[in-house]
Amino acid sequence: xxxDLSARLAERxxxxxxxxxxLLQSPQGPRVVVDGQPxxxxxxxxxxxxxxxxxxxxxxxxxxxRWGIGGGASHLVVGHSSPHHALEEALAEFTGRxxxxxxxxxxxxNLGAVTALVGxxxxxxxxxxxxxxxxxxxxxxxxxxxxxxxxxxxxxxTRLAKAVGNTLVVTDGxxxxxxxxxxxxxxxxxxxxxxAWLLVDDAxxxxxxxxxxxGIVEHFGLGMDDVQVLVGTLGKGFGTAGAFVAGSExxxxxxxxxARPYIYTTSQPPALACATLRSLQLLRSEHWRREHLASLIxxxxxxxxxxxxxxxxxxxxxxxxxxxxxxxxxxxxxLLRERGVxxxxxxxxxxxxxxxxLRVTLSAAHSSAQVQQLLDALAECYPLLGAEHx
Ligand SMILES: *Cc1c(COP(=O)(O)O)cnc(C)c1O
Numbered sequence: 001x002x003x004d005l006s007a008r009l010a011e012r013x014x015x016x017x018x019x020x021x022x023l024l025q026s027p028q029g030p031r032v033v034v035d036g037q038p039x040x041x042x043x044x045x046x047x048x049x050x051x052x053x054x055x056x057x058x059x060x061x062x063x064x065x066r067w068g069i070g071g072g073a074s075h076l077v078v079g080h081s082s083p084h085h086a087l088e089e090a091l092a093e094f095t096g097r098x099x100x101x102x103x104x105x106x107x108x109x110n111l112g113a114v115t116a117l118v119g120x121x122x123x124x125x126x127x128x129x130x131x132x133x134x135x136x137x138x139x140x141x142x143x144x145x146x147x148x149x150x151x152x153x154x155x156x157x158t159r160l161a162k163a164v165g166n167t168l169v170v171t172d173g174x175x176x177x178x179x180x181x182x183x184x185x186x187x188x189x190x191x192x193x194x195x196a197w198l199l200v201d202d203a204x205x206x207x208x209x210x211x212x213x214x215g216i217v218e219h220f221g222l223g224m225d226d227v228q229v230l231v232g233t234l235g236k237g238f239g240t241a242g243a244f245v246a247g248s249e250x251x252x253x254x255x256x257x258x259a260r261p262y263i264y265t266t267s268q269p270p271a272l273a274c275a276t277l278r279s280l281q282l283l284r285s286e287h288w289r290r291e292h293l294a295s296l297i298x299x300x301x302x303x304x305x306x307x308x309x310x311x312x313x314x315x316x317x318x319x320x321x322x323x324x325x326x327x328x329x330x331x332x333x334x335l336l337r338e339r340g341v342x343x344x345x346x347x348x349x350x351x352x353x354x355x356x357x358l359r360v361t362l363s364a365a366h367s368s369a370q371v372q373q374l375l376d377a378l379a380e381c382y383p384l385l386g387a388e389h390x
Pocket of ligand 1: 104105106107108110131133172176201203204233234235242243
């Protein structure tokens, strides 16, 4: 029998690695209903609380009235409509780059950008903790693929010395499962010295980092000479869906000509671009969201440290609690859920073996009282977990 799927599924279950999809029965927000249970949630990537914002909903509704629902065709045929174009221009202005190109998802933006830039005879160097979409893109490109030690410019330099052809260095901006920031100034300097290009996927930085939400490049004050290829996604801080690549005129034209996940897919609904245009305005102008978020992050880290929890080196809204064993992570998540708090356990292969964690994420939509509720629930649950394993 060629496909023994049941054995494969049983094996995953036995290793505490079986995945299940919680059924969300409410809009996104701090208070959700999941599988029939009202819960206080700390696991979405809606960092600024824009996913259910009335102005964004209104822009979507008005966009649908004016432009209909379906994109109808790919961008190169007849699917590139005025709202897509206006959003690209706004994203270029926002990122301070000549042009931006809209993709349907971040996964596709990464596949498209990497495979359009490098191929056989070239090199792609990636941080070993990069997002799966970047790693997949590197493998698919056919370029020589190598991983450097996490956030380690010296390790990158060693690998760059052996690189051949056009060389692309690829990193997350904010690492999605750890919450730490790429050491971009050092990585950029090392890449530049070797004539390599740097691609930064700042899915978790846009909106949350930088004075106006411009993400990690705004945080470090880096321009296009340092980061030639800047990727952002729209389903996280922006609260909508889709993604973009920003860079030079030539880069964007190259993607339009050669990025297959751009070319061979239907454009996103134009009304979605209308909604994102509105969320971009809110993200840039409502500084109180970033300020409130920063105070919640400080509150959480202070409280968690007092409880003796192991946090990671992060000042971003991603605040994982390291647990180690996948079974223990699942159990802690379950204990919290029994107390009305939802935090997802993240297990291998999403994170390295032995580093299972509860990935707490904070949002500007949370209140300080809600963060206290999370800390209180952790104070009750964490000792139960310890006792069980003595
Ligand atoms: C979420 C994420 C993506 C994928 O973006 P989607 O728009 O959800 O497909 C890509 N890169 C990183 C670092 C991410 O966290």
